[in-house]
Amino acid sequence: MAEILDGKEVSRVKKEELKKKIIELKEKCGITPGLAIIRVGEDPASEIYVKNKLKACASLGIHAIEKHFEGTEKEEEIIKTIESFNTDQTIDGILVQSPLPNSYDEQKIVSHVLSSKDVDGFGIMNLGYLLANQEQILAATPLGIIHLLDYYNIPIASKHVVIIGRSQIVGRPLSILFLNRDATVTITHSKTTNLKEITQTADILVSAVGKPHFVTADMVKVGAVCIDVGISRVENHVVGDMDFDSIKEKASFITPVPGGVGPMTIATLLENVYTLALKRKER
Ligand SMILES: NC(=O)c1ccc[n+]([C@@H]2O[C@H](COP(=O)([O-])OP(=O)(O)OC[C@H]3O[C@@H](n4cnc5c(N)ncnc54)[C@H](OP(=O)(O)O)[C@@H]3O)[C@@H](O)[C@H]2O)c1
16 A cells, blocks of 8 residues: 655645745845746636645745736737846746646747746756756756655655656656656657556656546556646546556555645745745845
């Protein structure tokens, strides 16, 4: 029976530690970390994610503001707002909530975030540093997964890590994070033909697909560490990609959904805001 990787509890511990550091930063340097969130359109999930981020910031003493665009504005207007946050000394991190409505060029808009304020680590500069194994600001979900494994002292070096999904926000950056930690990494995606054969060889299996029950127990090696990034709604319940009940009988560790990777993502985002605030004086 697998041990649960309790992202909710680990993120609570991490946020408590961070809260103390933020108080100290205010007292010693007079700096209140600041986060600006740009939301475009009316995607209901994005609205909830942003609300949760704002709430989490408030509980830790981070100054956070949301700028909401209806989705009818020109790209230039959003870019102008990003540029004003770029020069705003009270703002350390800028986040453009993904996805943007299809009518916008998301890459183009995000590329206007100054790399020293790129709290999501999605910018070309931060991705380049990651690839060069000179990690700076890292995407919150992948880094949150690494923090979770570290918290439970789960070794990464020399392990075979299989990642299902190659998105810009999860699969790709996560694969490099594992590589930088000396894992042997296989990335799979929708064009992979022999998925089951590959996942069966994983010491650490990560799924970031977004399809309920996509990963079944027969795809998992006995004793594997299973990380479920997926979030789907089924009959008003949030579920992951993994068939949790059957896989937990085979795995050594498993993340629940909800309560696994999700809370770690938020905690890591907040840590990123703090890290950028520490560098405020250098900007
Ligand atoms: N917990 C969190 O904090 C958090 C954070 C981010 C995302 N998520 C969740 O994680 C899931 C993935 O998010 P995302 O943004 O990475 O999604 P995405 O951009 O839609 O990427 C999904 C990936 O799954 C791959 N895929 C689809 N069908 C497949 C198949 N049959 N076999 C193998 N691979 C397949 C796709 O392959 P192709 O590239 O070939 O299309 C793609 O690379 C979603 O449920 C999302 O809500 C959770």
